[in-house]
Amino acid sequence: MSQDSHKCHCKSPTDRSAGPDVRDPPRSDGGVALCGACRDKKTCRLGLISERLDETGTAWFELRCPKDHEGGPNVAHGGWTASVLDECLGHVPLLQGVLSVTAELAVSFIKPVPIERPVEVRARIERREGSRIYISGEMVLLPGRAVLARGKGTWIARDRTHFAHFENWLAEQDSMSGANQVALTKARA
């Protein structure tokens, strides 16, 4: 359902659940835009150290896989690699002042990613169609830039009411399951 056609008593975009301003998100000391879980710690727990957008529209990220994301011996858990690509690719529109959410993400795992070694992600928008933003990127090992992983996917541009709409949807789900519970209890009585 599109947000425009969603008719409910949604909270206003200025409500706390709308989150911080996407054009001025909370950042780490290295300038990385921080998601909800990392704001208090003021550091990206996935290991992103810095991010920048160059004049051609390519976004560059420096990072290391923290030890607590180890999967196999001395290498990253695959979920870390997928999370980092989700994060970095999603930051490309964010660096241009656009909030978007991941609709689809495909990850190719080319080589294991060593723990605590400098790696780089570069990502760019391939094209846009309506609210759909097609983004791709790759993770390379520094300094030689051997490719470790590739990601590509579809992001959907949203406005700040996205999360307030979701909270209303969740409340509707909860009230429906509450009503179902009452009906079930009555049927059993």
Ligand SMILES: CCCCCCCC/C=C\CCCCCCCC(=O)SCCNC(=O)CCNC(=O)[C@H](O)C(C)(C)COP(=O)(O)OP(=O)(O)OC[C@H]1O[C@@H](n2cnc3c(N)ncnc32)[C@H](O)[C@@H]1OP(=O)(O)O
């Ligand atoms: C990135 C990190 C940010 C760092 C934070 C810094 C601070 C920033 C400051 C402040 C805010 C905080 C920001 C946090 C941001 C976090 C982002 C994430 O974590 S993303 C988490 C995982 N992804 C989800 O949770 C989506 C869950 N899915 C959905 O919400 C919906 O399914 C959604 C929005 C994807 C589609 O909703 P519909 O289907 O109701 O919307 P309809 O209007 O019908 O479709 C819109 C367009 O989307 C296409 N679409 C829908 N699903 C698709 C799919 N699976 N694949 C391709 N296209 C799809 C449709 O074809 C349509 O395209 P057409 O506009 O007509 O061109």
